[in-house]
Amino acid sequence: KNEVEQSPQNLTAQEGEFITINCSYSVGISALHWLQQHPGGGIVSLFMLSSGKKKHGRLIATINIQEKHSSLHITASHPRDSAVYICAVHSGGGADGLTFGKGTHLIIQP
Amino acid sequence: DSGVTQTPKHLITATGQRVTLRCSPRSGDLSVYWYQQSLDQGLQFLIQYYNGEERAKGNILERFSAQQFPDLHSELNLSSLELGDSALYFCASTLAGAVDTQYFGPGTRLTVL
Numbered sequence: 001k002n003e004v005e006q007s008p009q010n011l012t013a014q015e016g017e018f019i020t021i022n023c024s025y026s027v028g029i030s031a032l033h034w035l036q037q038h039p040g041g042g043i044v045s046l047f048m049l050s051s052g053k054k055k056h057g058r059l060i061a062t063i064n065i066q067e068k069h070s071s072l073h074i075t076a077s078h079p080r081d082s083a084v085y086i087c088a089v090h091s092g093g094g095a096d097g098l099t100f101g102k103g104t105h106l107i108i109q110p
Numbered sequence: 111d112s113g114v115t116q117t118p119k120h121l122i123t124a125t126g127q128r129v130t131l132r133c134s135p136r137s138g139d140l141s142v143y144w145y146q147q148s149l150d151q152g153l154q155f156l157i158q159y160y161n162g163e164e165r166a167k168g169n170i171l172e173r174f175s176a177q178q179f180p181d182l183h184s185e186l187n188l189s190s191l192e193l194g195d196s197a198l199y200f201c202a203s204t205l206a207g208a209v210d211t212q213y214f215g216p217g218t219r220l221t222v223l
Binding site for chain 1: 158
């Protein structure tokens with residue numbers, strides 16, 4: 001079974017700070033997803049990665065397949081970035097669903 | 111708006127009862143996933159359907175079942191409900207498989223009293 005570990009569990013930062021959230025997984029994967037869940041509960045897919053790096057606006061996601069590690073960065077953080085960020089992996093085995101990390105609860109203070 | 115719809119938004123019921131949650135995927139998406147999010151377990155994969163057929167099973171209890179209909183909407187049936195089944199239930203759709211972006215519905219919050 002693929003275990004997904006995220007760090008930190010909780011993060012409070014000031015507006016404008018550079019944010020990094022880390023995700024490590026234990027076995028080979030075919031894709032890694034970064035998801036955002038707002039206080040209202042809805043989940044939005046931010047990125048899907050199988051290699052390298054992706055950028056969308058102020059968000060950057062990287063993955064190192066050899067080290068089984070991914071990072072999500074937020075530049076120039078803003079209070080509206082406050083949410084839970086969840087890393088999830090697809091192992092590509094018989095079960096075709098995602099395995100989720102426990103999430104990082106991010107608060108950006110003005 | 112992801113294009114995925116779920117009904118109902120909220121459901122309150124009693125132990126021992128049976129409920130049905132409904133999900134309509136994005137137009138053109140063939141694959142539907144069901145996930146459960148509880149406070150103690152976090153998000154867990156329950157089951158996946160692709161074009162009407164069951165494709166993969168995760169941590170789905172025997173009391174739970176699902177199906178995908180010819181119009182590609184899916185229903186998750188939960189029976190003999192227990193207090194511990196109280197959770198948010200999400201469905202997500204993708205074009206084909208999990209190695210595609212997953213589009214999540216708004217979720218159904220189930221409360222079992």
